[in-house]
Amino acid sequence: MAQAAQSLNPSPPLRHGHSVKRHTGLMDWITTVDHKKIAILYLWAGGLFFGIGGLEAILIRIQLIKPMNTFLDAQTFNELITMHGTTMIFLGVMPVIFALMNAVIPLQIGARDVAFPFLNSLGFWTFLFGGILLNLSWIMGGAPDAGWTAYTPLSTIQYSGTHGVDFYTIGLQIAGLGTLIGGINFLATIITMRAPGMSFMRMPMFVWASFITSAIILFAFPAITVGLVLLTFDRILGANFFETSSGGNPVLWQHIFWIFGHPEVYILILPAFGIISEVIPTFARKRLFGYSSMVFATILIAFLGFMVWAHHMFTTGLGPVANALFSVSTMLIAVPTGIKIFNWLFTMWGGQVRFTSPNLFAVGFIPTFTMGGVTGVMLASAPADFQFHDTYFVVAHFHYVIVGGLVSGLFAGLHYWWPKMFGRMLSERLGKWTFWTFIIGFHLTFFVQHFLGLMGMQRRVFTYLPNQQFDLLNLVSTIGAGLMGVGMLIFLTNIFLTSRKPADAADDPWGDGRTLEWTISSPPPEYNFKQTPLVRGLDAFWKEKTSGHTAMTPAEPVGPIHMPSATILPFLMSVGIFIAGFGFMFSRDDFGNAFMSFMFNNYLVTAIGLLITFGSMLVRSLYDDHGWHIEPEELEGR
Amino acid sequence: MATEQHSPSDGAVKHRHRQEGPQRHIVVFVLSVVLTLIAFAAVAAGGVNATFAVILLLVMAVFQVILQMGFWMHLKDKGHLLPIIFMLGGFFIAGTCIVMALYWVWWD
Numbered sequence: 001m002a003q004a005a006q007s008l009n010p011s012p013p014l015r016h017g018h019s020v021k022r023h024t025g026l027m028d029w030i031t032t033v034d035h036k037k038i039a040i041l042y043l044w045a046g047g048l049f050f051g052i053g054g055l056e057a058i059l060i061r062i063q064l065i066k067p068m069n070t071f072l073d074a075q076t077f078n079e080l081i082t083m084h085g086t087t088m089i090f091l092g093v094m095p096v097i098f099a100l101m102n103a104v105i106p107l108q109i110g111a112r113d114v115a116f117p118f119l120n121s122l123g124f125w126t127f128l129f130g131g132i133l134l135n136l137s138w139i140m141g142g143a144p145d146a147g148w149t150a151y152t153p154l155s156t157i158q159y160s161g162t163h164g165v166d167f168y169t170i171g172l173q174i175a176g177l178g179t180l181i182g183g184i185n186f187l188a189t190i191i192t193m194r195a196p197g198m199s200f201m202r203m204p205m206f207v208w209a210s211f212i213t214s215a216i217i218l219f220a221f222p223a224i225t226v227g228l229v230l231l232t233f234d235r236i237l238g239a240n241f242f243e244t245s246s247g248g249n250p251v252l253w254q255h256i257f258w259i260f261g262h263p264e265v266y267i268l269i270l271p272a273f274g275i276i277s278e279v280i281p282t283f284a285r286k287r288l289f290g291y292s293s294m295v296f297a298t299i300l301i302a303f304l305g306f307m308v309w310a311h312h313m314f315t316t317g318l319g320p321v322a323n324a325l326f327s328v329s330t331m332l333i334a335v336p337t338g339i340k341i342f343n344w345l346f347t348m349w350g351g352q353v354r355f356t357s358p359n360l361f362a363v364g365f366i367p368t369f370t371m372g373g374v375t376g377v378m379l380a381s382a383p384a385d386f387q388f389h390d391t392y393f394v395v396a397h398f399h400y401v402i403v404g405g406l407v408s409g410l411f412a413g414l415h416y417w418w419p420k421m422f423g424r425m426l427s428e429r430l431g432k433w434t435f436w437t438f439i440i441g442f443h444l445t446f447f448v449q450h451f452l453g454l455m456g457m458q459r460r461v462f463t464y465l466p467n468q469q470f471d472l473l474n475l476v477s478t479i480g481a482g483l484m485g486v487g488m489l490i491f492l493t494n495i496f497l498t499s500r501k502p503a504d505a506a507d508d509p510w511g512d513g514r515t516l517e518w519t520i521s522s523p524p525p526e527y528n529f530k531q532t533p534l535v536r537g538l539d540a541f542w543k544e545k546t547s548g549h550t551a552m553t554p555a556e557p558v559g560p561i562h563m564p565s566a567t568i569l570p571f572l573m574s575v576g577i578f579i580a581g582f583g584f585m586f587s588r589d590d591f592g593n594a595f596m597s598f599m600f601n602n603y604l605v606t607a608i609g610l611l612i613t614f615g616s617m618l619v620r621s622l623y624d625d626h627g628w629h630i631e632p633e634e635l636e637g638r
Numbered sequence: 639m640a641t642e643q644h645s646p647s648d649g650a651v652k653h654r655h656r657q658e659g660p661q662r663h664i665v666v667f668v669l670s671v672v673l674t675l676i677a678f679a680a681v682a683a684g685g686v687n688a689t690f691a692v693i694l695l696l697v698m699a700v701f702q703v704i705l706q707m708g709f710w711m712h713l714k715d716k717g718h719l720l721p722i723i724f725m726l727g728g729f730f731i732a733g734t735c736i737v738m739a740l741y742w743v744w745w746d
Contacts, residue, residue, distance in 0.1 A: 191720055215724070219731045252743045259735055306731055318742065 023566055031566040033117035034526060038124050039103035039421065045128050046095030052135065053087035054488060056080045061445075061481040064474050067466035077462035078145040079164070083135075085148025086168065089268070090175055091131040093406055097271045098123075098182050100413045101210045103421045105186060107517035108204045110195025110535065112528045115188035117564040118620075123181035125574035130175025133581055137167035144168035147460060149257055150231065152242035152250040157235045163585060169232045170581040176221055176228070177577070183217030186210055195516070196555040197535035201295070204515045204539070205288055208295050209274025212302045213267050219306065220263035227256035236588060251316055258309035266305040268402060269369075270298060272409025273340060276362045279412045280344050282512050283359035284351025287539055290343040297336035297343075304333045314385045323382040330380035334373060341370055356510065357431025361412035364439050368408060372400030375450065390460075393453025399446045404439075411438070411491070416510070423503030423523045430494035438487030444480025448473040514542035519552050527561045530635050558636070560629040567625070572616045580609025666709045673698050673705070 063072040137143040144164040146155035190211045233239035240246035281288045310326040375397040508518040531554035537543040583605025591597045677698045708714040
């Protein structure tokens, strides 16, 4: 334990004399429950996994640069594509989404923290340990190799005999726990913690998008949880949910996976919609066009998102009626999405548009995402899908929506909120270089893949024969991937150079901030708002600016602020689950070592892990932690 | 919906539940027990047709859920619109999964 300084400022007599433990260094990060610090943890952890997933992508593209390449063997290639997809979606972009949600939502709704700061920390650590467990597979006998969808029977013990898929099921189970916790936390935060005057229809669009995203997480993640439990039981305990020979049904996995999996893609893209809806009005100096239709469209997308999962399964033989119904419901999603696209365009129309680096990413997002949407409608047509299925056309489609859509949105959000998160403006010049290399590289990589798919190149093949007209387009695609890599390196350079500058960003560094986060210092103090602001309309800060005010009207007098205590329990709980996961995974192994076999085969390792987790929960339940207060004297700097 | 939910600071005004007497609680409790007894009796009696028993159990279960959610989880009270919406959303999606599993996986 780090040294505990007594209280912040012991000199004046404090009315609520709680002493507060102050940790420093690593201990500060492990024990923090501050949403702004957890946001930064999410960002670094997500960035790390994003980097790993990116390296895997580069290796995949190097293997495919020419026909009959022998850079990788088939097994390694399968492991790479599986881990690339899984890592990018669950461990790369979702944490960065959570980073932005954590950093921005409490500030945008005028709250001092999230509803459950303890759970916030627990969500992060379970995600991190789940991600570490999944990636340890590389050095512990081989990564999962059944594709990111882990379709049965390929992922059953019969066809995937190593521990690879176990790492997938257990790792995602633990990481998914963190996501579910995070989603519930944001629902509670947005419902209960909005500043006075901020009704639902005055919430910034990013808050709305995050709210709907959290609702989708709440409803979709239980499906994958159940699916992963069933697959784990099949693989480790010899159950037969997906085992045809014992009366199971492998297609059941596809249903369960996509009941989760399709809403999951909306979990990914809706926050990006929210970010774009913040960035574009700010840099057009206009309020968002059609705010209420945006809200409605977001809710509609979330609802329809649960009604379309079988469009991933057109070729499994559901029959013409089911295929037709799911075709129609899928095409319907284009309607609310189209509303959004037009609203962004109309927001820019007639505005005083400034092409700063966040706005470049936001503007680049619109046509790129629309192209992904158009191929989505093409894929929704069941007869055409029989041709597109499992070709590079599908690969091109989902990379257009996830990379061209979501990752562009995340870049826009990171450039936009970086000064608020870190107090330092990212270099505009390097930001623009990032944009141009990234977007040109992106289109080079994935545009040609549409045609590769239409010409018949299948996805997930580790090599191809020469002279099928695949050679040139694959070379172009690999060059594009390299350029995207260069864009990422420029972004990292930008972060590095910026971190060496003094933290001198203004409260409202872009000058045209519209929402509450720009009314407080960059980075904000621990308690965010000295006085909770009074919200008088949509775009609360902009409304005050247009009324000639320079600051928000406070909704309360200055008073002591109640703060949650830092705690190491969430970290310990996650370590416990991590150990229990390992114990369970290797419970049937013969280690050739009496002690190890004894520990694992009798579930003792699992028991130790669970003991740590439940012990921490017991401590949490029995020990009343009332938090601590920051007194008005400290707020005023006296 | 919006006006009922927001702003933690003026929560004191909002949460002015009218005190319910114990009578209603007792009535609901007895109802719950009776519903459970009917379900048990239908199976234990033995003479009841199996199909009828299953349907009866499901109907009893629906009433039971309504009682539990409405009274003990306070969904009938004011200010519970969002919990109700989320509950219904959950039922809807869980129902979709059940229909999927029945029609496409087991009976196909």
